[in-house]
Amino acid sequence: MSQINKEDVKQEVFDLYDDYAHDRLDRRAFMQKLSLYAVGGLTVPALMSFLMPDYKGKVQITADDPRVKSEYITYPSPKGGGNIKGLLCKPADAKKKLGGIVVVHENRGLNPYIEDVARRAALAGFVSLAPDALTPLGGYPGNDDEGRAMQAKRPKAEMEENFIDAFNYLKAHKDCNGKVGVVGFCFGGGIANMMAVRVPDLAGAVPYYGAQPAVADVPKIQAPLLIHYASLDTRITEGWPAYEAALKENHKKYQAYIYENVNHGFHNDTTPRYDKAAAELSWKRTIDFFTQNLK
Structure with a gap:
């Protein structure tokens, strides 16, 4: 995941992701709208990577946990x-x-x-x-x-x-x-x-x-x-x-x-x-x- 601070991301970006995740925006429209917030060193790919789920290393209880x-x-x-x-x-x-x-x-x-x-x-x-x-x-x-x-x-x-x-x-x-x-x-x-x-x-x-x-x-x-x-x-x-x-x-x-x-x-x-x-x-x-x- 790109190193982006959550605090540096506008709420509108999270709202856009919510629209995308609930099928109110297709991927193309999502990326187009996201580009409006790709400023100050933030790229669209970096924002996309930041917003998407990252399952690596995030599991709290692993499948092989003996408990x-x-x-x-x-x-x-x-x-x-x-x-x-x-x-x-x-x-x-x-x-x-x-x-x-x-x-x-x-x-x-x-x-x-x-x-x-x-x-x-x-x-x-x-x-x-x-x-x-x-x-x-x-x-x-x-x-x-x-x-x-x-x-x-x-x-x-x-x-x-x-x-x-x-x-x-x-x-x-x-x-x-x-x-x-x-x-x-x-x-x-x-x-x-x-x-x-x-x-x-x-x-x-x-x-x-x-x-x-x-x-x-x-x-x-x-x-x-x-x-x-x-x-x-x-x-x-x-x-x-x-x-x-x-x-x-x-x-x-x-x-x-x-x-x-x-x-x-x-x-x-x-x-x-x-x-x-x-x-x-x-x-x-x-x-x-x-x-x-x-x-």
């Missing part, structure tokens, strides 16, 4: 395109059944960051399952740009079924105590909200900067919610007031936090949008929430 037992499994998703691959993780020293956590990826498939999050959840004392919604198209291709293009080709309704079926698989798993929650990021945050609406026995939902469900669906929510937002992520946070009003009106159990001066994706430690303080605080709150609701 975690992890394996790739497949589970049935009849309405979701067939069998789905996922990473199943649990503490290596587990001696009893554990609460389960479905870990839902962003809009680019099961990349190294999300696999790392699944292992972090296991290390915290849970059995986790991180599905790859790109399985029917061959699985995560090894880079996020291609993964994003692939995921855009999958029917949204089928992907929703993939994650609901992951919940059902994990709930019935021999290592699970039957209490299953969900944590999701970006696209996955929207899936977490969707599952809160559609899965009556969901034990808890933690959407990170996720699209809100329709206000009309809020009465269906039974699970407690822990909601994380980024103050600079106006695209998502603008939907929060109506969602919160509906949660209050329907007497739903929720906690919500808006982390100041951080961007969408602040939990993802492989991109410059990462904010260490917000990521660590939100994750501590997440684990505390699951400990309370899944044990």
